[in-house]
Amino acid sequence: MCRHAAWLGAPRTLAELIHEPEHGLLRQSYAPRRQRHGTVNADGFGMGWYDPGLAKPEPIRYRRSIPMWADANLPGLARVARSGCLLAAVRCATVGMPVEESATAPFTEGRWLLSHNGRVDRDALRDLAEGAESACDSAWLAAAVFRRLRAGCSPTPAPATANALGEALAEVVTSAAAKDPVARLNLLACDGVTLAATAWGDTLFHRPHPDGVLVASEPLCDGPGWQAVPDRSLLLATADGLRVQPL
Ligand code: GLN
Numbered sequence: 001m002c003r004h005a006a007w008l009g010a011p012r013t014l015a016e017l018i019h020e021p022e023h024g025l026l027r028q029s030y031a032p033r034r035q036r037h038g039t040v041n042a043d044g045f046g047m048g049w050y051d052p053g054l055a056k057p058e059p060i061r062y063r064r065s066i067p068m069w070a071d072a073n074l075p076g077l078a079r080v081a082r083s084g085c086l087l088a089a090v091r092c093a094t095v096g097m098p099v100e101e102s103a104t105a106p107f108t109e110g111r112w113l114l115s116h117n118g119r120v121d122r123d124a125l126r127d128l129a130e131g132a133e134s135a136c137d138s139a140w141l142a143a144a145v146f147r148r149l150r151a152g153c154s155p156t157p158a159p160a161t162a163n164a165l166g167e168a169l170a171e172v173v174t175s176a177a178a179k180d181p182v183a184r185l186n187l188l189a190c191d192g193v194t195l196a197a198t199a200w201g202d203t204l205f206h207r208p209h210p211d212g213v214l215v216a217s218e219p220l221c222d223g224p225g226w227q228a229v230p231d232r233s234l235l236l237a238t239a240d241g242l243r244v245q246p247l
Pocket residue numbers: 001002003038091092093094095097103116117118119120136137138
């Protein structure tokens with residue numbers, strides 16, 4: 001399983017997900033504490049954020065197929081990449097999956113970013129995914145979710161978007177799991193104003209803050225307030241709050 005983390009709320013830097021917390025994603029890339037599959041996440045990393053100065057509400061995405069600790073330019077970039085909506089991930093490639101930039105989360109299309117912890121038989125996605133950028137199962141999942149969002153979403157963020165993002169994740173996860181009952185399908189997605197995540201086979205936590213919420217595969221620190229999301233749940237966070245519902 002890979003590890004991922006996101007923030008929604010008042011503007012923060014990516015360093016606050018990656019470098020600053022004691023068990024941020026940098027530490028989780030070589031010493032995760034709750035990972036059930038795989039021991040290190042050295043097969044690439046990525047991050048995405050939204051710059052309000054851009055004309056389109058599309059994220060900026062940076063990803064590499066090298067270990068996070070091997071990118072000497074990352075700390076400087078993460079210190080200035082600042083946004084009210086952030087997502088980052090470190091990867092432990094599933095056996096048989098390619099190690100390449102295009103197989104590395106976050107995947108993006110339009111205003112969406114998406115990351116996956118887990119594995120799924122690609123045959124379970126054959127009718128759902130099209131145009132995946134890599135043979136990696138996570139890229140197929142991303143293609144399936146983006147396709148579902150394209151079909152059902154208005155082009156501008158609206159209050160309904162929260163539901164659309166959650167519904168797209170829920171639909172892809174439940175239909176993939178129906179075809180591959182041993183699939184692990186922890187997805188984390190955002191669109192700049194909404195975070196949505198599924199817990200399906202691996203750990204997921206959230207931590208409320210006075211100015212926003214953290215969502216992560218595992219706690220980024222030993223501080224109080226981290227709450228485990230029950231397996232087979234959907235988490236939705238917007239400016240109005242956070243809710244968790246069974247899938
Ligand atoms: N199956 C995905 C990949 O190979 C995700 C792996 C993971 O969660 N460890 O990248």
